[in-house]
Amino acid sequence: MNELKKYIGTKIKEHRKSLGMTTIELGKLSNTSQSTISTIERGERFGTFDTMINVCEALQITLYDILPPEKSENLNVPQIHNERIALILDRLSSEDIEVTETLVINDMSLLRTLNKLNPNQKRHLSNHLNSIINND
Template sequence: MNELKKYIGTKIKDYRKELKITSVELGKLSNTSQTTISGIERGDRFASFEVMIKICEVLGITLYDVLPSEITKNLDLNLLDRNDERINIILSTMAPEDIEIAENLLLNHMSFLKEFNNLTPEAKEYLTKFIHSISDK
């Protein structure tokens, strides 16, 4: 587990330095303390899922970008093993830009999807209609 923390911390630090921002700036932009950012970058601690999403959004990356490839390969295989046919059918009907939006939603807004899933059927229908109304051209 310590190796994973160090790996993620190093990746966060590398992406931050690429953007030429300080850990203080990253903390402010992600609504996280500089102490938390430093702890993550040193590999001393994990952040909550929500904090990691915020940090990744500020850095312009996804959670996949900070995870070791052996973990992301396993995640991809597990997902495809369970739902490969269904996912492939859905993806085959989508335009490339819609696939990017879906990927972004899945990787960066999982908390929204979880909350959406907890809504009543009526609330889901209302929200879905609202989203369609503002996104239809």
């Protein structure tokens, strides 16, 4: 278990440094204390599941990105939405697919926030974005 903690801590530290981010910045972005980030990176402890999700989102990675390959290979990630995703992708242009991929990979927290908006809020946001795009 200690080896797993150290591996995960090292991966988090590598991702954080690749973004030029300090432990203080990562703590703020993930709503976690700097000391917790440091102890996770040193492999002294795991964060809570919520903490680890928040840290990964702040680093723009997934939990799978910090797991050792032998651990993540054994996970059977359900592929229940493959048909639905294929149908959606078939309807999109290649440019729209690239935009979608970027949103899913880099902006998952934004997508989750947008999904929480009620229909009226979504309409207002859409109108606002259209006015920006059209310089109204």
